[in-house]
Amino acid sequence: MTFLERMINTVLSTIHLIKPTMPSFGNLVAKYVPEKPFVSNSELKNSYLLHIIDGDILMDYPIPIASNAILCGGLAARPAESLITRIESFVKKSKDGLVIVALGSIIKSWPEQITNKLISAFQKMKHFNFIFRSGEYEKEYGNILLLPWLPQNDLLGHVKTKLFITHCGKSSVFEALYHGVPMLAFPIALDQKSNAALIIDKGYGISMDILDFSVNELVENINIVVHNSTFMFSIKNASEIFHSRPQTPTQRAAYWIDLVTKYGSDHFRPASLDMPWYCYFMLDVYLVYLVGIVLAVYVLKVFLKYCVKLCCRKKNAKEKLQ
Template sequence: MAYKLNLPFISLGAFIDPSVNRVPFNPSFMPTLFSSFTDKMTFRERIINTVRYVLLLLRPSVPSFETLSERYVPEKQRVSNEKIKQMSLMYIADNDMLLEFPHPVPSNVVMCGGLAAAPAIKLPDKLNDFVENSSDGIVVVSFGSIIKTLPSETLSKMIEAFNMVTNLNFVVATGKEVMNVKNVLMLPWIPQNDLLGHSKTKLFITHGGKSSVFEALHHGIPMIVFPIGVDQPANAAVITAKHYGITMDFYHFTIQDLVENIRNIAFNDQFKSNIMRASTIFHSRPQTPSERAAYWINLVTKYGNEHFRHSSLDMPWYSFYLVDVLITFITIGFSSVMCLQWICCRAKRKHKQE
């Protein structure tokens, strides 16, 4: 719509693609998109990370924007996914260094992670009674909207593990009506943010989605993460590396391992203090994520983006990645070697003739 009407626009998203958004990227310490590597990689991991980065650069362009622009804006030139994003005045990223490994961020990217996180409100009476009646606290279990219904085998293993931790109550989002047993309350939907903000919550068992981990950070709740796909393995790697919690395999975990990890994380001061410290930093900033986003939107609306827009957004890809410079160096080097070889061969022939 903005392209059709010649209107300036701002982009908002959860992921920053270095190749599209022209973000400086160094694969020696920056894991590629959706990677489970940390910022401290082994030599083998750095090789894999570099290969992944090169493959990401070489991947075909997503044709959706070109198709849409051709269909709805036929009077204008077709525009690619990369080009439309580079036309954006600014990129508001739903990210935060507290839930990422530190890395450089260009001037046109504003980190506003946690836009959806909010203070908790009072729980419904029935749910609140279940929470308050727990002896040592509760554990919130939710795998977000990515899994509408937990597989029956996985759910059975989890429930068996939960029943073995009798001093904790468990509130589980199952996606369907399920008979509740002992210390486990299973509901088709739960007020996740409000449960995480309750004073009796000790642990969050999650798939590691961006919104979920930001809510846990907001309320200072340690996590057990069962990453399933997309950005979740990367989020889980950060949570484990920063000791906000641990990672488990969604498809190959044992009941005993889950029981031990629940007891370890829920009552381990190290994990709680680490996530609480991060939460304190998150809340100590002069602006909330939404206030920060509003400030920058207002600034760009008034003054434009010329004062912070970097010129690499206008460069062709081969200039941005110095491919033309590299080819020039290779050509000079190859030409120099060929010249030296020709000189040596000529001198050798001349010597034989003499």
């Protein structure tokens, strides 16, 4: 990030720390499983804690991570299965490849002109077939198949798939990573914008503004991502790294759950859980440093002032002698 971006990020992180946007564990229990006993923050803090995080270094920047936090990003991704006959017959008709378009459930509530611009761009690219999750009914015209729901993971794993146009939801991004499909991002809200920034930074694809794009711009960007081998190389390389690991995300999560069930979590319990907040943020250390610096400056100031007075006194004494 640039210096300004880091400044803004620091402010936002501090605000999020003071006023978290996520509800507490106790509130979630009370809302969704009220028949279960309430769990307070102090009880949670002292319990066997294991954080299974839907994240991966391939879809994030290098981060410091606690010993009880396990990265298991891509839990929903899996090998592709056969497509149903109706979709498979449409896929086979594609000449140069298939483009999957899935922009989340928000598509049902956004302005119709956005959907019309997307379809207009797809119609200009007759050499590709587009499967677009849009609307409530199945409809096919030309090289576009509109579906109310689509088997996204199975389509991304199809040999003819060349591009994934996505809103950058976490699961969608991991499915594309799993199958090695470059992306054209249309982030809308929440973590989607940061996911899109990572896609750009890691060379998995490019990003566009869903509220400000032209038909020709979309056509040009689809061609760029599909025909520029750099994007395909980056995502395929990341996919190979993902698959090279000795455990799948599901196996990794299961292993750690079994381990905690068997032995507890004392052996990887972070010391930070038992630290006062001011120690955790090293405020006591910074305070001592600050007091030390202030005292040093004060002593130096007094010493210099004394030296100046001493010099002036000697000078006055010499003048009187003369």
